[in-house]
Each structure stands twice: as C-alpha cells, then as structure tokens.
Amino acid sequence: MKKYKFIKDLPLHLMMLPGMILVLLFCYKPMIGIVMAFQKFSPRKGIFGSKWVGLENFSYLADIPDIEKVIWNTFFISLLKLVLGVVIPVIVALMLNELRRKFLKKSIQTIIYFPHFLSWVILSGIFIDVLSPSTGILNGFLNSIGIDSVFFLGDPKWFPYTMAITETWKEFGFGTIVYLAAIVGIDPTLYEAASVDGAGRWRQTLVVTLPAVMPIATLMLILNMGSVLNLSFEQIYNLYSPQVYATGDILDTLVYRLGMHDAQYGVATAVGLFKSLVSTALVVLSYKLANKTSDYRIF
Numbered sequence: 001m002k003k004y005k006f007i008k009d010l011p012l013h014l015m016m017l018p019g020m021i022l023v024l025l026f027c028y029k030p031m032i033g034i035v036m037a038f039q040k041f042s043p044r045k046g047i048f049g050s051k052w053v054g055l056e057n058f059s060y061l062a063d064i065p066d067i068e069k070v071i072w073n074t075f076f077i078s079l080l081k082l083v084l085g086v087v088i089p090v091i092v093a094l095m096l097n098e099l100r101r102k103f104l105k106k107s108i109q110t111i112i113y114f115p116h117f118l119s120w121v122i123l124s125g126i127f128i129d130v131l132s133p134s135t136g137i138l139n140g141f142l143n144s145i146g147i148d149s150v151f152f153l154g155d156p157k158w159f160p161y162t163m164a165i166t167e168t169w170k171e172f173g174f175g176t177i178v179y180l181a182a183i184v185g186i187d188p189t190l191y192e193a194a195s196v197d198g199a200g201r202w203r204q205t206l207v208v209t210l211p212a213v214m215p216i217a218t219l220m221l222i223l224n225m226g227s228v229l230n231l232s233f234e235q236i237y238n239l240y241s242p243q244v245y246a247t248g249d250i251l252d253t254l255v256y257r258l259g260m261h262d263a264q265y266g267v268a269t270a271v272g273l274f275k276s277l278v279s280t281a282l283v284v285l286s287y288k289l290a291n292k293t294s295d296y297r298i299f
Contacts, residue, residue, distance in 0.1 A: 037057055066249075070254050073160070073249055077163050085167070109176070111173075115171075124235070133149040153239055154241065157247070159247050163236060166239075190212075229278060
C-alpha cells in the first residue's frame with residue numbers, strides 16, 4: 001500500500017526536486033563555511049588550510065568595543081518593527097474592510113501593496129530626499145507649522161524609529177493580506193446578531209471583527225519572533241552613516257564591516273554564527289508559544 005502511494009505521489013516528489021536541489025546548494029552547502037568561525041581564515045590557504053584557533057574569535061568578539069550596543073540596537077530596532085508590523089496592518093485591514101465601494105477598496109490595496117516590491121536601493125534614495133533636513137518634503141512641512149527641522153537619518157535619537165517606520169511603510173500593505181483573509185472568514189451571522197442587539201458598524205468592529213482577528217495577529221507576532229534578529233540589512237546599510245552607529249549599527253552591518261572592510265573573516269563568521277544560534281533559539285521558542293496560545297504546529 002505504501003509502495004503504491006509512493007508511486008502515485010512520485011510526480012509531486014519530482015516537482016519538489018528542483019527546489020530541494022536549490023535549497024541544498026544555496027542554503028546548506030554554504031554552511032560548510034561555519035568552520036571559519038574557529039579559524040584564522042586566510043583566502044589564500046582556504047578553509048582546509050587555515051590555522052585552527054578554536055574559540056579565539058569568540059573571545060575577540062566579546063572584546064569588540066560597543067558590542068553590547070550593537071546587540072541592543074539589533075533587538076530594539078527589531079522589536080519596533082515587530083510591533084508596528086502587526087499593529088499597523090491590523091488597523092489598515094479593519095479600515096479597508098469598512099469600505100463598501102469595491103473599486104476604491106481594490107485601488108487602495110494595490111497602492112499600498114506596491115512598495116513591498118521595491119528594493120531598498122531604490123527606496124533609500126527616495127527617503128534620503130524626502131527626509132533631508134534642508135530640502136526634504138517632510139521637514140518643509142514641519143517648518144511650515146513652526147517646528148524645527150529634524151535630521152531623521154543623521155540624528156542617533158531618531159534613526160531607530162525612522163528605520164522602524166520606513167520598514168513598516170514598505171511592508172504594511174502586504175501584511176494586510178493575512179488579516180483581510182481572516183476578516184473574510186468571519187461568520188456573517190455574528191454581525192447579524194450584533195446588529196439585532198443594536199450594534200452599529202463601529203461597535204460591530206470592536207466586538208466581532210477585532211476579536212476574530214486578534215488570534216491571527218497574536219500568532220503572526222509570535223511566529224515573527226523567530227526572525228527578530230534578521231533585520232533588513234539592505235535598508236540600514238543604505239540609510240545609515242558613522243554618525244548614527246551608536247543607535248543604528250546592528251549585527252548584520254557589523255559582520256559586513258568586519259568581513260568586507262577589515263578582512264577579519266573568522267571574526268565576522270563568529271558574529272554571524274552567534275546571531276544564527278540566537279535566532280534558532282528564538283524560532284524554537286516562538287513555535288512553542290504559538291503551539292501553546294493558538295494550537296499552531298508545523299510537525
């Protein structure tokens with residue numbers, strides 16, 4: 001019976017084969033490079049010829065100036081993005097659900113989805129112009145109402161919040177898809193019952209729509225915890241500068257500078273391995289929490 005089932009499903013397994021080969025080549029094969037974290041790596045000698053130094057790179061990592069700030073910046077900016085990345089899409093999905101004109105609703109959805117498909121190389125140039133303290137549109141508006149210009153990309157105090165808000169602006173439209181799907185799945189009789197009880201549209205949103213969406217929002221928040229350290233490297237790399245290192249330097253940019261600028265390949269790999277181990281622990285924790293709170297499981 002099992003043999004017959006395997007033969008029956010063979011076309012499906014063959015369809016998965018190209019994807020599995022790509023995953024093995026580009027995700028698992030490069031993991032051989034992890035050994036560099038325990039070596040004084042030399043490109044000339046290669047992985048198998050470089051000197052083995054054990055945990056020396058990790059000791060050096062602990063002595064890097066401001067490493068605590070870098071770790072804190074990574075967590076702080078990630079948590080800002082995590083919270084805004086759930087709250088804003090939920091609010092927008094609730095607002096879109098109240099629109100009755102389908103053409104207007106679809107048009108707004110298309111407009112807010114579009115930034116998701118733009119790269120940070122393009123958007124960084126736009127934001128540099130928009131947020132410029134001298135010629136930017138936003139500061140021009142602030143000046144017109146009597147507020148002094150703010151150097152959003154050059155002031156360490158504002159930089160983390162700017163990163164979180166711009167990332168949310170880019171992705172919130174795409175994130176609303178999940179919550180709109182959850183709203184569509186709500187039983188219409190619940191709205192009818194609330195209407196019979198005298199609830200208007202606003203009250204129905206509070207007592208029917210929002211409670212129905214909250215389990216999905218909680219689940220998404222928990223599942224996204226696993227990627228809390230995987231910030232948008234492209235975003236921060238294209239928008240930060242040495243003057244905001246105090247609050248804007250993260251583990252990914254530190255790895256880039258150590259590896260590409262300082263040629264400390266072993267130390268850079270050690271930083272990346274440390275981040276991966278913490279991310280793995282967070283992924284396990286997030287799935288445990290998802291299973292406890294929402295009965296969600298992948299195995």
